[in-house]
Amino acid sequence: MENIIELSGVSFMRDGKKLLSDINWTIQKGEHWAVLGLNGSGKTTLLNMINGYIWPTTGSIRVLGQTFGKTSLPELRKSIGWVSSSIQERIPRTQLARHVVISGKYASIGLYEEFTKEDEDKAIHLMEKLNCVGLADSPYEQCSQGERQKLLIARALMAEPRILILDEPCNGLDLFAREILLKSVEELAGDPNGPALIYVTHHPEEISPVFQKTLLLRRGEVFQQGDTSDMIEKTSLSRFFEHEIHVEWRGNRASFQLV
Ligand SMILES: Nc1ncnc2c1ncn2[C@@H]1O[C@H](COP(=O)(O)OP(=O)(O)OP(=O)(O)O)[C@@H](O)[C@H]1O
Numbered sequence: 473m474e475n476i477i478e479l480s481g482v483s484f485m486r487d488g489k490k491l492l493s494d495i496n497w498t499i500q501k502g503e504h505w506a507v508l509g510l511n512g513s514g515k516t517t518l519l520n521m522i523n524g525y526i527w528p529t530t531g532s533i534r535v536l537g538q539t540f541g542k543t544s545l546p547e548l549r550k551s552i553g554w555v556s557s558s559i560q561e562r563i564p565r566t567q568l569a570r571h572v573v574i575s576g577k578y579a580s581i582g583l584y585e586e587f588t589k590e591d592e593d594k595a596i597h598l599m600e601k602l603n604c605v606g607l608a609d610s611p612y613e614q615c616s617q618g619e620r621q622k623l624l625i626a627r628a629l630m631a632e633p634r635i636l637i638l639d640e641p642c643n644g645l646d647l648f649a650r651e652i653l654l655k656s657v658e659e660l661a662g663d664p665n666g667p668a669l670i671y672v673t674h675h676p677e678e679i680s681p682v683f684q685k686t687l688l689l690r691r692g693e694v695f696q697q698g699d700t701s702d703m704i705e706k707t708s709l710s711r712f713f714e715h716e717i718h719v720e721w722r723g724n725r726a727s728f729q730l731v
Pocket residue numbers: 486487489491509510511512513514515516517518674
């Protein structure tokens with residue numbers, strides 16, 4: 473069975489500095505992953521590499537069965553949705569929410585193409601799925617930060633990606649908006665026909681068990697990877713953060729205390 477992503481011995485040097493070092497990471501079909509790393513640990517560099525914006529100095533990458541260097545990157549990128557704050561900032565402020573979602577089909581920042589009734593129906597369906605259909609006719613600028621994140625996830629799904637990267641999606645959200653967004657992401661993870669999710673964060677409390685696997689990234693290296701239940705626990709995280717941490721699980725959420 474074709475793996476979703478395979479990185480073998482990947483390193484990346486820039487300006488004499490090793491930003492990623494000997495990364496071995498395989499995402500198999502049916503898996504959702506969380507990637508946890510502090511600021512500067514190399515998360516963005518890793519995502520840029522998966523999307524083919526930068527190339528490994530050594531090692532190899534296969535995404536959706538395609539080897540980088542032997543495939544058309546623009547084609548491959550259509551299969552990868554990437555929701556990040558940099559996209560959020562680029563959406564035209566006066567655009568209606570439903571048009572923001574439809575624009576995902578064309579991977580364009582504004583909506584310049586004629587769209588069909590099917591496109592519109594699909595966008596509404598996706599907004600229903602993300603519990604934000606009530607915003608369909610609101611201008612993007614009037615939507616709250618949490619609502620914008622949901623719209624951008626719906627927008628990414630419009631292109632029916634096979635991989636969906638959620639890059640710090642809860643940044644700037646209050647406690648309640650964060651919980652609402654995490655619930656929507658959990659629902660998405662439960663869809664057997666949905667994309668493989670890669671949830672990137674520096675907050676361990678956002679990592680719910682719907683991400684069966686977690687990769688702990690530290691100083692450009694994989695510190696540890698494996699089942700989320702083995703990663704998001706006291707001993708692993710205390711070693712990872714180099715500080716003793718107390719972890720308590722309640723349902724799908726863990727809370728953390730520095731000891
Ligand atoms: N073009 C570059 N040249 C040199 N160093 C770089 C370059 N891009 C990133 N870095 C450095 O590489 C390291 C990893 O950066 P990266 O942005 O991948 O981390 P990150 O985990 O995404 O951090 P954050 O959570 O703060 O976004 C940082 O120390 C950063 O300063």
